[in-house]
Amino acid sequence: MSGNSTYQPKTGLTRWLDSRLPILRLAHDTMTTFPTPRNLNVWYTFGAILTFFLAVQIVTGIVLAMHFLPSAVLTNGGTSSVAFDSVESIMRDVNYGWLLRYMHANGASMFFLAVYIHMFRGLYYGSSKAPREILWILGVLIYVVMVATAFFGYVLPWGQMSFWAATVITNLFSALDQVVPHMGGAHAPGIGTMIAQWLWGGFAVGDATLNRFFSLHYLLPFVIAGLVGLHIWALHVPGNNNPLGIDVQGPQDTVPFHPYYTVKDGFYLCLFVIIYAFLVFFHPDFVGNPDNYTPANPLVTPPHIVPEWYLLPFYAMLRSIPQKLFGVLVLFGALATLLFVPWLDTSRVRSMRFRPMMKQFFWVFVADCILLGYLGSQEPQAVWHLGGIDVPLLWPARIGTLYYFVFFFVVMPFLPLIETPLERPKSIAEAVLGTAQPQAAE
Ligand code: HEM
Known part of the structure; x- marks a missing residue:
């Protein structure tokens, strides 16, 4: 917040510095x-x-x-x-x-x-x-x-x-x-x-x-x-x-x-x-x-x-696509998608604390990223044995990859059309102090 600095240089040296390179003012x-x-x-x-x-x-x-x-x-x-x-x-x-x-x-x-x-x-x-x-x-x-x-x-x-x-x-x-x-x-x-x-x-x-x-x-x-x-x-x-x-x-x-x-x-x-x-x-x-x-x-x-573990979700996405070029596009697309998040999220309410539906999609998204990380660590031909049925891990990886994009391109822009946000407090002071009365910020 430039223009309303409260910094007061106290010594001759800091006054000298402040009028040449106000770096202490910036830090303050x-x-x-x-x-x-x-x-x-x-x-x-x-x-x-x-x-x-x-x-x-x-x-x-x-x-x-x-x-x-x-x-x-x-x-x-x-x-x-x-x-x-x-x-x-x-x-x-x-x-x-x-x-x-x-x-x-x-x-x-x-x-x-x-x-x-x-x-x-x-x-x-x-x-x-x-x-x-x-x-x-x-x-x-x-x-x-x-x-x-x-x-x-x-x-x-x-x-x-x-x-x-x-x-x-x-x-x-x-x-x-x-x-x-x-x-x-x-x-x-x-x-x-x-x-x-x-x-x-x-x-x-x-x-x-x-x-x-x-x-x-x-x-x-x-x-x-x-x-x-x-x-x-x-x-x-x-x-x-x-x-x-x-x-x-x-x-x-x-x-x-x-x-x-x-x-x-x-x-x-x-x-x-x-x-x-x-x-x-x-x-x-x-x-x-x-x-x-x-x-x-x-x-x-x-x-x-x-x-390394921190790149495994992207590795799982890459391997889940059989066609190499498309796999590479999905990998880079997953990263590029993040750039557009400010506009993909169309809700007028910022915090998911007040968005009961979005909150659930969010936690599924977190679980999805962890699942993709796990799948990325497994051998490409690995299978899950679920109650006598063999499920190739390729399939959960595909579903996980699909959910990643659905979250950003479907849930984020369109959920606000049907979601009713909860009522938000009038101010931070009201929520924290139980009062909206002005208090000294000392
Ligand atoms: C070397 C890596 C990074 C450093 C050192 C860094 C540093 C910071 C610091 C000091 C803050 C203010 C304190 C806080 O909110 O925790 C902040 C806020 C923020 N950062 Fe980062 N950041 C890094 C990476 C990222 C990345 C990768 C993203 C998102 C893709 C990001 C998004 C944000 C956002 C949106 C805020 C504002 C949060 C808010 O006010 O609610 N940052 N960052």
Whole structure:
């Protein structure tokens, strides 16, 4: 809220700085006095938790990069590679290298867990709706860059899963061959293969691929940091939404960000970090794949190639479609759909607390995403034995994929036509304090 700053520089130095670069004023106005709805619950602490994990990933990643060697050149008589060995050396020889690596690998999982909670929260409270559309779109862009960063990072240890995940995902582009089969003669590669080869820097995933993926894996977190800056800027223009989804009407509805939310964010951050520490110190490989402790071997395809858990729902969608190009379109379509959520949701009521029907579709959607994640982790030919009937898992994956799109393109726009929302409180103060009387926001 520019223009009504309450910052008062107290010393000669801060007055000098304020008239040249009012950075302390910015920090004061956005993180101290910023009027924040007084009813934000635990789900509103995840933005701060995410900021913390972005910092953890950048710091641990920079130190890891000091010891990591992005080379697929073979070692040990051709059984290993420079990159794989350098990761083993980080684990065994570098002081606290094991800690750095486990913090980084499990940090990625915690980061995704937090981002999913943050996104579902946004959907539930209608936080993407006007006037927060740009805030939401920036969030979706952050998420897409996070997915790319995590994918590039997974390739770096150059284990079996690294190599084969890189091969499967980059090969998705070859689906475009079905659109433009040949460029420059019947024997020339199709456009998709050309793109894949351009991405690899060769005729298969190899040394050049590893090198460029390392370069991008180092770069993209800083792109995320820049997008987060814009995201928080876009948040500070309209201010926070809140669990009631109703607008702030005056000072009685808000409290200053500090100390109320600095303490609340800090408390829940500590709880989240306890779970993180438990993983790092007691189950550091819980979210990892044992196959990635086998050095990459282009001649041996692992029986079951799976991405990290946080990408499994999308993997299930991709595999549920038999036609490759259509599968790739569904995969990218599922991500692109998120960009349009602010307009797909046509209800005039933001928060699902007051939308009895939508709430149920929402929880089915959450269950659907978890189910798709589970299905993505299973072998493609797996079957469920249900009371003597064999159900190929392909079918629940198809139904799950269908529901994902039905939720966004049918339920979101059309349910408001038949749903009667519950009555909402007149103001946040009335809901929280039982009175709409103005109170000092101190
Ligand atoms: C690195 C990742 C991210 C960081 C650091 C981040 C940071 C934040 C912070 C600090 C807030 C304010 C506090 C809160 O509401 O929790 C916030 C709010 C919000 N974020 Fe994010 N965010 C990230 C990713 C995302 C993603 C992926 C989305 C959606 C696709 C998203 C959508 C939103 C929305 C809609 C709000 C406003 C919530 C409301 O006021 O009700 N964010 N974010």
